[in-house]
Structure formats: C-alpha cells, structure tokens
Amino acid sequence: MDLDAFRWLLTPDGQALLRRASEVYDGQAGDPMKVLDVLRRGASPEHAAAAVTQVELRRRAHAKFGDLAASMYFTPDGLEQSTRLRVAEHRAARVAAAAPSSVLDLGCGIGGDLVAFARAGLTAAGVDRDPLRVAVAAANLDALGLGGAVQVAEATELDLSGFGLVFADPARRTDRGRVFDVDAYSPPWSFVEQVLARPSCVKVAPGIPHDLVPEGVEAEWVSDAGDVKEAALWSAHLATARRRATVIRPAGLASLTDEDDPGDRSVRPVGRCLYEPDGAVVRAGLVTAVAAGVEGGLVDEHIAYVTSDQAYSTPFARSFEVLETLPYKEKPLRAALRERGIGRLTIKKRGVDVVPEELRKRLALKGEQEATLVLTRVAGKGTALLVRPF
Secondary structure (H helix, E strand, O other): OOHHHHHHHOOHHHHHHHHHHHHHHHHOOOOHHHHHHHHOOOOOHHHHHHHHHHHHHHHHHHHHHHHHHHHOOOOHHHHHHOOOHHHHHHHHHHHHHOOOOOEEEEOOOOOHHHHHHHHOOOOEEEEEOOHHHHHHHHHHHHHOOOOOEEEEOOHHHOOOOOOOEEEEOOEOEEOOEEOOOHHHOEOOHHHHHHHOOOOEEEEEOOOOOHHHOOOOOEEEEEEEOOEEEEEEEEOOOOOOOOEEEEEEEOOEEEEEEHHHOOOOOOEOOOOOEEEEEOHHHHHOOOHHHHHHHOOOEEOOOOOOOEEEOOOOOOOOEEEEEEEEEEOOOHHHHHHHHHHOOEEEEEEEEOOOOOOHHHHHHHHOOOOOEEEEEEEEEEOOEEEEEEEEEO
16 A cells, blocks of 8 residues: 555545445455455545555454554554554553653654553654655544644654653564564664663563663563563663563553562472463563562573462463373373373473474374373473463
8 A cells, every 4th residue: 555545545535435345345254355346346446455455454453452443544564563552551651650741752653652642641743754654643643533743754863852751663674574683673772772861761672682771771571461562661760670571461450570579599399389470571580579479489490480389360470280290201291191081282381392283293192181281391300290270
C-alpha cells in the first residue's frame, strides 16, 4: 500500500469502500482473493487492494489492540513492530506518573505508543521518517478522537530541549531481518545514550546485555500473557530500581525489582513444588527473588528453575507439583512413561540439550493419560521430573 492509496482510503469514497470490504470479507469467510474480485467490480485494483489490506490487518491487529483495532489503520510492518496495547498502556501510566509537560515519540511508527500516551492524558507528539507511517499515525489519533501531532522528521536532527520527556523506539530490523547488535540500531546506540541523559524512556530488545545499561538507568523487562515483549530503559530521572521484571496478565500487573532479590544462589534438593519463572523475571536476572518469595532455592546454580516445599500462587512463575523423578536416559524413560499409561506428553526443558518435539516422536507413547515432563539439571546432573500444574 502506497501513500496515495492510503490517503484515498480516508476520503468519503474510500471509507465507503472500506466498509464494503469489511462486509464482503465476513461474507466470503475471509478469503482475500474472493473479496478482491467483488471489490474490483466498482473500484480500481489499487483502491480495492488497499481496502482489503486494511480489513485483513485490522483482524490481525485485534490480538494487539483489542477492540480499538476495528477503528485503526495499519501497515504490515507497522503492525508487526508496534507495541501491544497493554504493554504500551503500562509504559504510558509510568510516564504519566512523572507528570511531564509533554512527550515526544521518536520513531512513532503507526502510532501505537502515541495512542497510549494520549489515552493516558498526556500531551504527545510523534515523528517518523516514513511519510506513510506518519499518515497512518495521524489517522489513528483522529479515528480514536485523540489529541496529538505527528510529522515527518529524522530523530537525530531534532532539538529535544522543548519536550518534557522523550520516548524512543529504535528500529531493530533491516532488509536482512532482526538486528541484535545495539550498534546496528537505527538511530544508533550512541544516540540512545544521549537520549537517556535527559528524562526519557527507550524501548530495546529483551536480549540487551545487562552491562550495556548505563549507570543510573533502570532496565525493565516486560512480559504479556507469559511472552516477553520488550525491555524498556528508564533514564535516571524516572528510574526507581536498577532491574525490574513486570508481568502483565488479564487479571492485572505485578512488578519485581532487584530490591526484592536477596541474591542467594543456594541450591537445594527438589521439593514438593517446582516453579518456572516468567521470562521477564529470567531476563531481569531476578530468579533468586522468586526463590525468596516462595521460601525455596534453585535446583541448579545456572538453571532458572526454583523448588520449594511450599505451594504458592505467584504472578512471577508457573507452579507445578512434583509427582516423581523418572529415569533421565531415554530408553528407561520411555519404559517408565509407558508403564504409567501416558500417551500425551508436554515436555519442558531448561539447561539440557534436548529438542522436545524430536524426543516426543522417539518416545512413541501410547496411552490414555496426559502428563508434563520437565527435563533439566539438578545440582549439575540431568534429571527428569514428572510434574502436574497447580
């Protein structure tokens, strides 16, 4: 979809075609080729394709933006790179708590974070160097009845002094795929460090090494529904901890910081319960904080599993009851599982060289029972634990 086609979609004729595309899409069971065939009878191929693309993207965007997606506009890349609404709303709430005079979103994309800032009552503006993304961001603010301004600009060339807080989301993709080296970010890491010297928040990849986080800056790893989505760096003006894990669930939000972490890496025998820390907790290096919270310890100094004799409900880990220890070697393991009538097996693993899908295929289990098997190291030794989720 090009800029001219998108702008046409915003006209009365374009809006009518978009509504027609949505109706036909539902009637054709989501088959885009059939929808295109119908729309081309009264519209140009370019306009028909733009309408169908928007309808498809809105359907896909529901997972990220919920009911707002039905009124928003997207590009394929913009949707893929945009922040999930619950994550963006959490960040916007933290920014709003600092009460900045205004927020500037550098690299605003299709405006997902701008929407969250505006919905939090903040005065927000966004810039992006891509004219299509800027047009989409402006259309999203307008469609949702939100204030804000957007314009085409290069982030590194702007005077940031007039804004109360700056949010940056450097591009971490090239034509060759995802970028893991921070020096390959766009804008580069040197610019990120300059931004972090003033009141700011910078979204980065979850795999950012801890030693790259500047002194005084808080690194917050965020997961949503169990999936780690991002890390956010909060400048010293907004930092309240050194490391933070934030877990977002449908029921609410919880945070764990380095202040909750005694740093005790004691290893203890496997007890009645096994805890699998959330990915944000693992990335933040706060597994021992989970261990302290459940009155437990680590199963191995280098493995992100916690064990305890006590059963706790914690937002920071999935909890399992340990039923028994099974043989770790494949042949006796197969025999033990078959003896128990297990035919459907969920395999979880940490710290061992096992591919669960391949192992499940080799085990060739048959039976009526369903079970969960954890393959890991306990005090340095390969171990198989039969567990049951609490």
